[in-house]
Amino acid sequence: MRRRGRCRIVREACPDALAKTSSGPSKAVQKCPIDGRPGIIAPMTQDELKALVGQAAIAYVQPGSIVGVGTGSTVNHFIEALARMPVRVAGAVSSSVQSTARLHAHGIPVLEANEVTGLGVYVDGADEIDPRGCMIKGGGAALTREKIVADLAGKFICIADESKRVPVLGGFPLPVEVIAMSIAQIMRRFAAMGGQPSVRANVLTDNGHPLIDVRGLSITDPDALEREINQWPGVVSVGIFARHRAHVCLLGTASGVQTLTYER
Numbered sequence: 229m230r231r232r233g234r235c236r237i238v239r240e241a242c243p244d245a246l247a248k249t250s251s252g253p254s255k256a257v258q259k260c261p262i263d264g265r266p267g268i269i270a271p272m273t274q275d276e277l278k279a280l281v282g283q284a285a286i287a288y289v290q291p292g293s294i295v296g297v298g299t300g301s302t303v304n305h306f307i308e309a310l311a312r313m314p315v316r317v318a319g320a321v322s323s324s325v326q327s328t329a330r331l332h333a334h335g336i337p338v339l340e341a342n343e344v345t346g347l348g349v350y351v352d353g354a355d356e357i358d359p360r361g362c363m364i365k366g367g368g369a370a371l372t373r374e375k376i377v378a379d380l381a382g383k384f385i386c387i388a389d390e391s392k393r394v395p396v397l398g399g400f401p402l403p404v405e406v407i408a409m410s411i412a413q414i415m416r417r418f419a420a421m422g423g424q425p426s427v428r429a430n431v432l433t434d435n436g437h438p439l440i441d442v443r444g445l446s447i448t449d450p451d452a453l454e455r456e457i458n459q460w461p462g463v464v465s466v467g468i469f470a471r472h473r474a475h476v477c478l479l480g481t482a483s484g485v486q487t488l489t490y491e492r
């Protein structure tokens with residue numbers, strides 16, 4: 229299978245080969261809009277879009293630098309792209325045990341956040357991203373460490389497939405990492421603002437804390453809501469990334485990678 233920009237040729241076929249297929253040339257056989265060769269053209273899958281943006285993020289990474297690395301299936305593609313760099317990074321600061329293991333598996337040194345004074349870029353995915361670059365994160369339970377590493381970085385490069393782009397945050401349940409003894413009070417606070425909170429079953433974060441997921445919020449002012457929730461006793465961190473919103477989003481779309489940049 230070969231990828232050609234916005235589509236993938238699932239099965240290459242010359243006209244003779246197509247004529248010999250039992251069902252004959254199917255309607256799905258088309259000319260590739262990019263190179264004109266015949267084949268079965270299929271739209272890219274969500275995972276292929278994630279791979280596309282994972283690779284595209286390499287353009288923001290200085291060879292020999294220390295890079296901030298997020299967590300999730302999109303970032304896994306970024307880690308693979310890091311491993312393919314002809315001149316590699318000197319190391320990474322990782323936002324989760326999972327990403328650390330993947331970086332180590334590729335022989336990329338992982339530094340503690342406390343060992344660096346700053347990072348050029350932090351590359352991470354998102355569960356949702358709004359028109360200002362504010363995000364919901366934490367679907368993979370790594371929100372606290374993600375915010376810590378993002379805070380060290382000069383630039384947050386968000387990598388996401390187009391399903392993550394939304395006009396208003398809140399369709400994805402908002403993750404909140406909490407100290408266990410505060411769960412009931414924090415859930416009451418969310419219920420009072422119209423949300424439906426639930427404790428994420430069978431999950432503790434890398435820091436050993438439970439997570440609350442809040443459905444039914446329409447987050448029209450992410451900055452204000454992030455500030456408010458951060459003040460509640462027992463909140464370790466909230467998965468609204470407004471203060472640490474993206475500088476750039478590389479969005480995987482049917483027509484290729486779109487680069488969105490956000491005013492500060």
Ligand code: 5RP
Pocket residue numbers: 298299300301302303352353354355364365366367368369370371374
């Ligand atoms: C993990 C995260 C991820 O960035 C977010 O869940 C997106 O994940 P994926 O790339 O698998 O869609 O915030 O805590």
